[in-house]
Amino acid sequence: xxxxxxTPKFRILKIGQSMTLQCTQDMNHNYMYWYxxxxxxxxxxxxxxxxxxxxxxxxxxxxxxxxxxxxxxFPLRLELAAPSQTSVYxxxxxxxxxxxQYFGPGTRLTVT
Amino acid sequence: xxxxxxxxEMTATEGAIVQINCTYQTSGFNxxxxxxxxxxxxxxxxxxxxxxxxxEKGRFSSFLSRSKGYSYxxxxxxxxxxSASYLCAVDSNTGKxxxxxxxxxxxxx
Numbered sequence: 419x420x421x422x423x424x425t426p427k428f429r430i431l432k433i434g435q436s437m438t439l440q441c442t443q444d445m446n447h448n449y450m451y452w453y454x455x456x457x458x459x460x461x462x463x464x465x466x467x468x469x470x471x472x473x474x475x476x477x478x479x480x481x482x483x484x485x486x487x488x489x490x491x492f493p494l495r496l497e498l499a500a501p502s503q504t505s506v507y508x509x510x511x512x513x514x515x516x517x518x519q520y521f522g523p524g525t526r527l528t529v530t
Numbered sequence: 531x532x533x534x535x536x537x538x539e540m541t542a543t544e545g546a547i548v549q550i551n552c553t554y555q556t557s558g559f560n561x562x563x564x565x566x567x568x569x570x571x572x573x574x575x576x577x578x579x580x581x582x583x584x585x586e587k588g589r590f591s592s593f594l595s596r597s598k599g600y601s602y603x604x605x606x607x608x609x610x611x612x613s614a615s616y617l618c619a620v621d622s623n624t625g626k627x628x629x630x631x632x633x634x635x636x637x638x639x
Contacts, residue, residue, distance in 0.1 A: 449625070451626070453629075458538075459632070460617060460629045460630055460632050461573070461617070461629040463626060466625070466626060468625060476626065508572055508573075515625035516560050516621035516622075516623065516624075516625060516626070516627065518563065518575050518578060519627060520575075521572035521573050521574070522572060523572050524571075524572055
């Protein structure tokens with residue numbers, strides 16, 4: 419099993435551009451999460467999903483959108499990128515609410 | 531509100547023992563996780579405590595006191611490869627985990 423995979427690994431965006439960060443898991447987990455991690459800081463929850471078709475905002479959702487059309491995929495969309503969105507983005511999945519989370523390798527995004 | 535506190539940085543010597551503390555104040559509590567995160571990598575699961583007491587797993591142990599809102603991660607026989615950030619996270623019965631900012635541990639020879 420691949421676990422949680424994320425693409426791309428690295429990306430540089432110009433201010434105002436848009437992009438989609440991809441996340442796929444093959445563990446049939448219902449719960450999926452998107453976090454951002456700024457240097458020297460903990461994980462901040464952007465959006466999460468409890469199953470296909472259901473998404474909800476986390477702590478820092480502004481400037482982002484998500485969709486969950488299948489159990490496997492949970493893409494994160496950045497519209498009108500800003501320098502404040504420079505960060506490392508981690509996707510995670512879990513078999514149950516509040517359970518152990520399995521993380522993808524992360525996407526390192528720079529907005530200049 | 532929801533609050534989790536950990537020391538920002540710690541330094542210890544190879545072969546020694548180090549204790550990383552975590553205090554929490556959350557509206558609900560089901561359990562507490564510890565994750566390890568090496569620089570440039572994703573967090574990986576270390577331990578999960580639900581009941582009060584000490585859970586031992588090899589060189590790593592984790593302790594929980596629910597009444598005090600307190601946990602610690604104990605690392606014995608420190609090795610250079612233990613240099614990493616250690617994240618405390620609470621399952622606050624909201625379907626999500628609340629993460630502390632992490633403690634960066636530097637192990638010196």
